[in-house]
Amino acid sequence: MKNKNSGCCEDKAEVNGEKCECSCNCGFLEYPDECRVPEPEDPSEKADDEFLGRLEEYARSLGISNIGYARLTPDVILAADPPYRNAVVLTVDMDDDLVLTPPGREAREMNDRLYEKLADLTFRVADYLRINGYGAVAIHPLSGLIDLPLLGQNAGIGFKGRNGLLISPRKGPAQKISAVLTGISDLPYGSSDHEWIPFYCRRCGRCIRACPQDALVEVETCCGSTVLLLDDRCTGCSDGCTRCIESCPFYRKDYENIRSAFKRAAKNQG
Ligand code: SF4
Ligand code: SF4
Numbered sequence: 190m191k192n193k194n195s196g197c198c199e200d201k202a203e204v205n206g207e208k209c210e211c212s213c214n215c216g217f218l219e220y221p222d223e224c225r226v227p228e229p230e231d232p233s234e235k236a237d238d239e240f241l242g243r244l245e246e247y248a249r250s251l252g253i254s255n256i257g258y259a260r261l262t263p264d265v266i267l268a269a270d271p272p273y274r275n276a277v278v279l280t281v282d283m284d285d286d287l288v289l290t291p292p293g294r295e296a297r298e299m300n301d302r303l304y305e306k307l308a309d310l311t312f313r314v315a316d317y318l319r320i321n322g323y324g325a326v327a328i329h330p331l332s333g334l335i336d337l338p339l340l341g342q343n344a345g346i347g348f349k350g351r352n353g354l355l356i357s358p359r360k361g362p363a364q365k366i367s368a369v370l371t372g373i374s375d376l377p378y379g380s381s382d383h384e385w386i387p388f389y390c391r392r393c394g395r396c397i398r399a400c401p402q403d404a405l406v407e408v409e410t411c412c413g414s415t416v417l418l419l420d421d422r423c424t425g426c427s428d429g430c431t432r433c434i435e436s437c438p439f440y441r442k443d444y445e446n447i448r449s450a451f452k453r454a455a456k457n458q459g
Contacts, residue, residue, distance in 0.1 A: 217331070218334055223327075229323065232323055240321065244317060253280070257345055259378060259379060265335055265336045271370055272370060273372050275374060276328075276335075276340055278344040283431070283434070287429070292428040292432075296428065303365055308331075326369065327367070345378075350396070351394065359444075394407075396433035396436055
């Protein structure tokens with residue numbers, strides 16, 4: 190069972206009287222290093238704008254959709270002690286075919302393929318950093334080491350929604366996320382323009398109602414309500430279920446239109 194929102198009492202919430210423990214997602218905690226380039230022996234910690242421009246250009250040429258930079262704050266670290274405290278955050282878009290294919294074997298295979306693709310691209314971005322003299326460790330998109338949606342939020346790419354997914358202006362909740370941890374210490378860390386999303390989510394709750402497995406459960410904690418994902422019910426990995434994506438207004442509608450309508454409504458309500 191995994192808490193999809195971060196909070197001070199996330200591992201103490203209860204569902205039906207049972208204590209809920211956080212756990213890793215449907216992947217593994219760690220994945221083998223499939224980089225082809227070894228870690229540099231004396232890695233550099235400084236990168237200028239020109240290099241980062243080339244890095245981003247390279248990542249986009251591979252098929253990466255979004256790139257951001259974030260520090261690893263304690264709340265994003267789910268297990269172990271990461272080798273570096275800075276991250277290049279990467280996303281790839283989920284296309285409509287994947288999101289709209291009903292849960293089942295076909296959807297699962299499409300979902301698996303996208304995870305494999307992003308994993309491969311992540312190792313290649315890590316190789317690029319290593320070959321240029323920087324320490325780099327790829328974080329697989331299914332890794333349970335890091336809360337990747339929260340890392341994406343910290344990079345300013347979007348904000349974690351009530352469905353526990355990163356909601357971005359580009360694709361709403363329809364993207365996969367990975368990261369490359371690096372020793373570069375002067376990255377242009379992102380800042381968020383998306384803090385309004387949780388307020389919108391509070392009034393929405395469609396993902397919770399749409400989940401066919403009742404895997405998204407709202408519970409009360411000492412800090413208010415939070416949404417837990419019950420891993421043993423969720424069929425996102427086993428069947429390629431994407432109902433919590435498909436039902437989200439951010440998937441179907443334009444981000445800026447939702448934002449302006451929400452701000453207008455909030456203003457009218459005083
Ligand atoms: S992937 Fe499907 S089963 Fe899992 S939380 Fe989303 S809607 Fe529910
Ligand atoms: S469906 Fe609604 S509550 Fe769920 S993440 Fe999307 S906006 Fe938030």
